[in-house]
Amino acid sequence: MDDRATARAADGLDGAAPPPDVDLGTPSIARLYDYVLGGKEHFEVDRRAADALYEAVPETSQLAKDNRNHLRRAVQWLVREAGIRQIVDLGSGLPTVGNVHELAQAVDPGVHVVYVDNDPLVLAHGRALLSDETTTTVITADVREPETIFADPRTAELIDLQQPYAVIAASILHHLDDDVAYDVAARIRAQLHSGCYVLISNFLDDDEPRAKELERAFLEGGLGTGRFRTWAEQRRFYDGLEMVEPGLVYANDWKPDHLTPTESRVHTLYAAGVARKP
Ligand SMILES: C[S@@+](CC[C@H](N)C(=O)[O-])C[C@H]1O[C@@H](n2cnc3c(N)ncnc32)[C@H](O)[C@@H]1O
Structure with a gap:
């Protein structure tokens, strides 16, 4: 599976491909913010960046x-x-x-x-x-x-x-x-x-x-x-x-x-x- 397919499967984008200009290798402010708000539009790279925040301040x-x-x-x-x-x-x-x-x-x-x-x-x-x-x-x-x-x-x-x-x-x-x-x-x-x-x-x-x-x-x-x-x-x-x-x-x-x-x-x-x- 390529990166995008993996991301689709893992990230529950409802089968839709992310737009081609979405960078899956770098955390995005919008996606990280969506993650901490409990949304669905984020990738592993965003969640890893969020982990650093939770470590500093769990709330x-x-x-x-x-x-x-x-x-x-x-x-x-x-x-x-x-x-x-x-x-x-x-x-x-x-x-x-x-x-x-x-x-x-x-x-x-x-x-x-x-x-x-x-x-x-x-x-x-x-x-x-x-x-x-x-x-x-x-x-x-x-x-x-x-x-x-x-x-x-x-x-x-x-x-x-x-x-x-x-x-x-x-x-x-x-x-x-x-x-x-x-x-x-x-x-x-x-x-x-x-x-x-x-x-x-x-x-x-x-x-x-x-x-x-x-x-x-x-x-x-x-x-x-x-x-x-x-x-x-x-x-x-x-x-x-x-x-x-x-x-x-x-x-x-x-x-x-x-x-x-x-x-x-x-x-x-x-x-x-x-x-x-x-
Ligand atoms: C933390 S979110 C805030 C979303 C919303 N304004 C709120 O307060 O709930 C920041 C947003 O700013 C966008 N952003 C960051 N830098 C930007 C730029 N230079 N131009 C336009 N949007 C930008 C990000 O993509 C992200 O969606």
């Missing part, structure tokens, strides 16, 4: 769940309370429980969503999930070039950039090096006009040893990215924007509801915020 899956939980509340708030009807989700990840378009369209079916990711599997699964592309689409692009994404005709088909919109950068900036992450955040802010929002979440270095240990496991355990940033470092992402209450906080402390974990053992390892361009 690593909870970190991903806390992030998804914040994303759920923040998207619902953006649509319900801030009146947002257009969303560009950068580094959107593989489809999972509670996708952004489902959350937003549960509040208003007319919300338009453009998903952006650079992982070929995200495009393949996104296309399969989205039977109706009149409100939602997925495009392959690099978030390190935000201007290209906003200038893309496929974005323009769904997002009227003259009207308010929200940009989501959840759990993506920590996969970029410091200088690149600050630069990308600044270039995203430059795209926003008054009344637009940005949602950001990032691993947090709150001066506890687990942050350093997990960062080392991300950087040296196969994935090669995953920066834990201090509060001060993360505040830079929101430069010149108005923070929505309660500001930049532990992810679970952002407008918690009855579904928010109250006893997460990784509470202090994730920060999140939502901000508005004044």
